Amino acid sequence: RGKFGKIHPKWTEEKKHPLHKSIRVLNEYKQWRTKIFQRDNYTCVLCGKGDGIYVEADHYPVRFIDIIRANNITLIDQAIACKALWEAEGRTLCRPCHLKYTKFR
Secondary structure, eight states: OOOOGGGSTTOOSOOSOHHHHHHHTSHHHHHHHHHHHHHTTTOOTTTOOOTTOOEEEEOOSSOHHHHHHHTTOOSHHHHHHOHHHHSOOOEEEEHHHHHHHHHOO
16 A cells, blocks of 8 residues: 555645745736636536636646746746736636546546
8 A cells, every 4th residue: 555644755744835825826816817707707617607606717728837837937026927827718617626627637
C-alpha cells in the first residue's frame, strides 16, 4: 500500500502555492471571474444549475496552473502582465461539477 497524508514523502501543510493564492485575490482576477459569471448568467455550464447556488470560475480550456507554468510566472507583477491569465475563455461551474471535473481531469 502507498503512503498517504502526513507520512507521504511529498506531504506539505500548505496545500495551495502562496503565489497562486496571491493571484486569486488580485483585482484582475476578480474582474475576470465576474466577466465569466456574467457571460454564463451565474449558471453552471455543465449541469445548468443557477439560482442561489455557489458558482466558481474555471480557467478553461487551459488550466490556471498550466497558464502559470507555460508563462514561467513566479512573481505577482508577471501574473498581472500575463494576458493569457486574463483573456482565458473560462467557464462557470457549480462546486460539485468543478470538483468532479478537476478530479478526473
